[in-house]
Amino acid sequence: MTHEEFESIAALDAIGAATAEEAARLGGHLASCESCRRTRDEFAEAATLLAQDLDPVSPPPEVREHVIETIAEEDEIEDNVVDAGRRFINPWWLATAATLFLALWGWREFGMRVARENMRTQQAQIEQLKTENALLHDQKEKLAVEMSALAAPSTRAIALAGQQISPSASARVFLEPEKRRAIVFFQNLPSNPKDKSYQLWIIRADQPNPMSAGVFDVADNGNASIVIENLPLSTEMKALAVTLEPRGGAEQPTNTNFYLMGNS
Amino acid sequence: METTHEALLPSVARGDTVAFESLYDRYSSTLYALLLRILSNPEDAQEVLQETFVKAWTNAKMFDSSRGSEIAWLISIARSRGIDKLRSRKIRGDRENDAGREISIHSSFVESTTGADKAVQSQESGAVRSALSELPEAQRVALELAYFEGFSQSEIAAKLGEPLGTIKTRMQLGMKKLRERLQAFK
Numbered sequence: 001m002t003h004e005e006f007e008s009i010a011a012l013d014a015i016g017a018a019t020a021e022e023a024a025r026l027g028g029h030l031a032s033c034e035s036c037r038r039t040r041d042e043f044a045e046a047a048t049l050l051a052q053d054l055d056p057v058s059p060p061p062e063v064r065e066h067v068i069e070t071i072a073e074e075d076e077i078e079d080n081v082v083d084a085g086r087r088f089i090n091p092w093w094l095a096t097a098a099t100l101f102l103a104l105w106g107w108r109e110f111g112m113r114v115a116r117e118n119m120r121t122q123q124a125q126i127e128q129l130k131t132e133n134a135l136l137h138d139q140k141e142k143l144a145v146e147m148s149a150l151a152a153p154s155t156r157a158i159a160l161a162g163q164q165i166s167p168s169a170s171a172r173v174f175l176e177p178e179k180r181r182a183i184v185f186f187q188n189l190p191s192n193p194k195d196k197s198y199q200l201w202i203i204r205a206d207q208p209n210p211m212s213a214g215v216f217d218v219a220d221n222g223n224a225s226i227v228i229e230n231l232p233l234s235t236e237m238k239a240l241a242v243t244l245e246p247r248g249g250a251e252q253p254t255n256t257n258f259y260l261m262g263n264s
Numbered sequence: 265m266e267t268t269h270e271a272l273l274p275s276v277a278r279g280d281t282v283a284f285e286s287l288y289d290r291y292s293s294t295l296y297a298l299l300l301r302i303l304s305n306p307e308d309a310q311e312v313l314q315e316t317f318v319k320a321w322t323n324a325k326m327f328d329s330s331r332g333s334e335i336a337w338l339i340s341i342a343r344s345r346g347i348d349k350l351r352s353r354k355i356r357g358d359r360e361n362d363a364g365r366e367i368s369i370h371s372s373f374v375e376s377t378t379g380a381d382k383a384v385q386s387q388e389s390g391a392v393r394s395a396l397s398e399l400p401e402a403q404r405v406a407l408e409l410a411y412f413e414g415f416s417q418s419e420i421a422a423k424l425g426e427p428l429g430t431i432k433t434r435m436q437l438g439m440k441k442l443r444e445r446l447q448a449f450k
Contacts (some may be wrong), residue, residue, distance in 0.1 A: 003272075008436050011435070011439035011440060011443075012410075012432070012439070015407055015411045016410060016411070016414060017408040017410040017415075017416065017417050017420075019416070019417065041332055042341065042447070043443055044331045044332060045333060045336045046439060046442035046445075047439065047445045048335065049395055049445075050341075050396070050407060050412070051294065051295075051298040051343065051409045051411075052294060052335065054294070055297060056299040057293055057296050057300055058292070058293045059293070059310055063292075063296075063310045063314060064285075064289075066314055067317045067318065068285065068288075069282075070318050071281070071284065071318060071321045072281075072319065074322060075279070080346055097343055114444075119330075142283060150430035212390065216386065250299065
């Protein structure tokens with residue numbers, strides 16, 4: 001818009017006839033245009049000629065009295081506020097205010113520190129929950145496999161019996177020949193030392209040496225379970241046995257202390 | 265015009281109550297006439313007149329003589345408050361009923377200003393009337409509907425049965441003429 005166009009809007013604005021949109025545009029322009037501001041002021045002054053053209057009418061005298069009384073009251077209130085302000089600004093109040101400010105500042109800092117600590121704790125909890133969630137996910141997957149294996153019509157169960165070193169122990173192997181997969185549930189095995197692992201061995205008919213089927217740990221309740229993938233054909237498996245081996249397992253059994261044993 | 269008076273608002277801004285009383289005596293009749301014209305109701309007009317002077321007392325420091333005259337500043341306050349009151353009470357519908365009362369208010373005008381002020385006012389009033397008398401009737405009517413009644417452009421167009429563009433042009437031309445006349449006074 002040109003300055004002339006803004007002047008035309010200013011003329012309307014001076015008598016309150018500019019639309020809201022025009023008034024907003026004009027306001028924006030006036031903020032940066034000294035010349036148009038002056039023009040707007042001149043129009044505003046000119047508009048008052050309409051009022052000055054009216055015949056003056058004296059208001060009733062009591063209006064004057066009321067106005068004078070009102071401003072006297074306003075003065076009194078203002079004086080009281082000023083007095084209160086002065087009282088507030090004495091050194092004692094300043095010291096109190098400063099102390100209060102420092103206390104509030106310190107409290108705020110403390111609050112922020114606590115909030116940061118809480119945030120760190122919550123972050124750690126989130127990480128822990130993520131880990132637990134991953135574990136639960138794994139367990140769910142494992143359970144799904146176990147359920148599938150147990151429910152399959154071709155699944156065959158093999159029992160392993162506790163040997164001399166752990167007579168009360170037992171295990172059940174659920175074998176899925178078609179998938180060459182097995183799930184083994186162990187019960188009542190003594191918990192293994194931290195530097196040892198239990199290891200399950202498959203004794204094959206076609207090979208002289210046992211074959212490792214996996215390692216596992218037993219908790220205090222004596223129970224454990226493992227899933228064995230890529231099993232040899234069932235016709236090639238002769239027996240299953242469990243020994244306690246160095247942590248992580250061994251290529252071949254390091255001892256003949258069988259905890260469990262059973263024929264397949 | 266008001267420039268012939270000694271400005272009072274700077275003294276009022278310093279808390280001078282005597283200057284404030286002089287301010288009231290000098291301008292209250294002009295402002296009251298304006299408020300009666302807008303509100304057509306003496307009680308409302310007196311209430312807004314009081315508010316106007318109280319605001320003048322509290323806001324006198326905001327008056328900037330480089331932007332306009334003392335009387336223009338006071339008229340702007342009174343007009344703005346008067347239109348607000350008019351809109352808030354929605355008394356437009358009652359205005360026709362009050363028309364007869366307005367005439368009696370004007371006829372009961374009581375002169376209360378001093379001799380010197382009276383002479384100045386008479387001189388000023390003559391100059392103002394001269395400026396307004398030069399306006400074509402159609403322009404003046406459109407300006408008065410906006411200024412005293414608070415009507416919008418479209419309301420005025422509807423009221424007068426004229427196209428909106430015509431009304432807009434009339435008001436702009438009328439205001440430009442008033443501005444030119446004002447500059448000529450100075």
